[in-house]
Amino acid sequence: MTSADTQGTTPVATVPGDTTPDVSVDKRGPRGAAGGQEPVLSVRHLVKHFPIRSKGLTRRKIGDVHAVCDVSFDIFPNETLCVVGESGCGKTTTGRLVLNLVPATAGEVIYRGQDLTKLSFRQMRPLRRDMQIVFQDPFASLDPRMTVNEIVAEPLRIHGMYGKNNVGRDTIRALLKQVGLNPEHGNRYSHEFSGGQRQRIGIARALALKPKLLVLDEPVSALDVSIQAGVINLLEDLQTELGLAFMFISHDLSVIRHIADRVVVMYLGKIVESADAEELFRRPSHPYTQSLMSAIPLPDPIKERERQRILLAGDVPSPVNPPSGCRFRTRCPKFANELNNHQREWCVNIEPPLEEKFTGHTAACHFAEVRTDILESGGGPTAAASPALVKWPTGVPTDEQIQVPPVCMPKSPPLMPQRLSDDVIVDAEGELVTQGEHG
Numbered sequence: 001m002t003s004a005d006t007q008g009t010t011p012v013a014t015v016p017g018d019t020t021p022d023v024s025v026d027k028r029g030p031r032g033a034a035g036g037q038e039p040v041l042s043v044r045h046l047v048k049h050f051p052i053r054s055k056g057l058t059r060r061k062i063g064d065v066h067a068v069c070d071v072s073f074d075i076f077p078n079e080t081l082c083v084v085g086e087s088g089c090g091k092t093t094t095g096r097l098v099l100n101l102v103p104a105t106a107g108e109v110i111y112r113g114q115d116l117t118k119l120s121f122r123q124m125r126p127l128r129r130d131m132q133i134v135f136q137d138p139f140a141s142l143d144p145r146m147t148v149n150e151i152v153a154e155p156l157r158i159h160g161m162y163g164k165n166n167v168g169r170d171t172i173r174a175l176l177k178q179v180g181l182n183p184e185h186g187n188r189y190s191h192e193f194s195g196g197q198r199q200r201i202g203i204a205r206a207l208a209l210k211p212k213l214l215v216l217d218e219p220v221s222a223l224d225v226s227i228q229a230g231v232i233n234l235l236e237d238l239q240t241e242l243g244l245a246f247m248f249i250s251h252d253l254s255v256i257r258h259i260a261d262r263v264v265v266m267y268l269g270k271i272v273e274s275a276d277a278e279e280l281f282r283r284p285s286h287p288y289t290q291s292l293m294s295a296i297p298l299p300d301p302i303k304e305r306e307r308q309r310i311l312l313a314g315d316v317p318s319p320v321n322p323p324s325g326c327r328f329r330t331r332c333p334k335f336a337n338e339l340n341n342h343q344r345e346w347c348v349n350i351e352p353p354l355e356e357k358f359t360g361h362t363a364a365c366h367f368a369e370v371r372t373d374i375l376e377s378g379g380g381p382t383a384a385a386s387p388a389l390v391k392w393p394t395g396v397p398t399d400e401q402i403q404v405p406p407v408c409m410p411k412s413p414p415l416m417p418q419r420l421s422d423d424v425i426v427d428a429e430g431e432l433v434t435q436g437e438h439g
């Protein structure tokens with residue numbers, strides 16, 4: 001069974017002693033699936049492998065970068081779906097797959113009943129109007145030889161709409177005004193504008209074709225903090241005004257906290273947790289999400305002083321050869337500090353499925369546990385007395401369970417069970433070593 005197969009089918013955990021009310025409905029009213037709306041776009045079991053080729057004439061394929069692995073989600077109208085994770089975890093590739101800018105290795109992107117991954121460039125062209133992208137770097141993404149008017153008019157010209165049906169100069173002026181720029185400055189070049197203003201130009205260009213979905217790839221990461229708020233407010237206003245759906249990509253949960261309706265957390269190409277934003281920030285359940293959350297500055301200076309970051313050991317492993325079992329295990333603080341060797345055998349040998357832990361709240365961890373203390377105080381890793389979400393596995397996995405290949409790498413050789421004796425420990429780099437070897 002794949003991780004997305006498990007979504008919606010796993011019985012929701014009943015947590016003994018859990019009195020936290022369920023918060024799957026947004027305070028601003030029912031949106032997305034809760035509002036009974038159809039998704040603008042649905043992604044199912046998306047996989048992207050980039051081939052690695054040898055040097056020289058033959059250019060033989062010698063491996064794959066496993067950039068995106070079995071990713072599934074829906075994006076609803078008038079909703080901001082945020083994708084968060086460290087650099088290299090596959091956020092940009094997922095955004096580009098959604099827009100069919102790179103061919104998918106496997107999986108589907110369903111838009112208006114059609115699977116975009118099966119469409120040719122020509123078939124895709126009319127649909128491109130509905131889906132636009134805003135890039136991270138407002139300095140590199142605007143052509144310095146074009147005036148702002150030309151930049152914003154460019155998509156209209158490409159789609160043969162400029163000069164027809166009253167679409168012309170006034171349309172460009174209205175778009176510039178809509179994103180908070182002075183239409184009188186349309187004859188200037190992009191380098192005459194600040195970073196925040198350039199990002200507004202990029203947004204005006206993306207809005208020109210009246211899209212239904214905007215993919216915003218780290219749209220404020222290159223901007224000063226003081227400028228970020230202005231661009232985020234603009235995006236929120238535009239969403240309310242135009243009913244747009246946003247896929248908002250960022251590495252920074254503190255930015256996401258301001259704008260997200262729903263959040264998808266990615267690690268090494270996989271979704272490790274996803275929930276409504278309010279629910280996720282209240283009950284982060286995956287150790288990786290908890291670590292990202294511990295980096296968010298707290299507004300209260302006393303709590304901020306007490307705040308303890310959950311630091312992750314080592315670097316993100318190579319996506320060419322991801323760790324067996326749980327991809328996060330080489331950096332997981334819970335794996336290193338809290339689990340015994342029987343429990344670790346699950347993490348080392350078995351890929352944790354993305355399971356529903358609360359209504360609409362999924363996490364991919366065998367030993368998921370809510371941490372409610374992170375954003376409230378500076379409690380340390382063991383401070384929370386949180387209940388287990390679903391029943392943790394007991395004993396050790398059987399040989400048959402271990403033989404199941406990883407979801408999006410079915411061709412990889414069958415795993416040999418790794419049995420961990422009592423003298424195996426986890427060193428500072430997350431490697432399993434026997435105590436004798438360790439020094």
Ligand SMILES: Nc1ncnc2c1ncn2[C@@H]1O[C@H](COP(=O)(O)OP(=O)(O)O)[C@@H](O)[C@H]1O
Nearest residue numbers: 050065067086087088089090091092093094319
């Ligand atoms: N065109 C490409 N060819 C080979 N590898 C790529 C290509 N694009 C991205 N990757 C790799 O895929 C992984 C995910 O990259 P990316 O989607 O850009 O991550 P993020 O946006 O989260 O930083 C990285 O390891 C990156 O090096």
Ligand code: SF4
Nearest residue numbers: 326329332347365366
């Ligand atoms: S499955 Fe194990 S290694 Fe992975 S996140 Fe959970 S506790 Fe950590």
Ligand SMILES: [Mg+2]
Nearest residue numbers: 088091092093
């Ligand atoms: Mg990126």
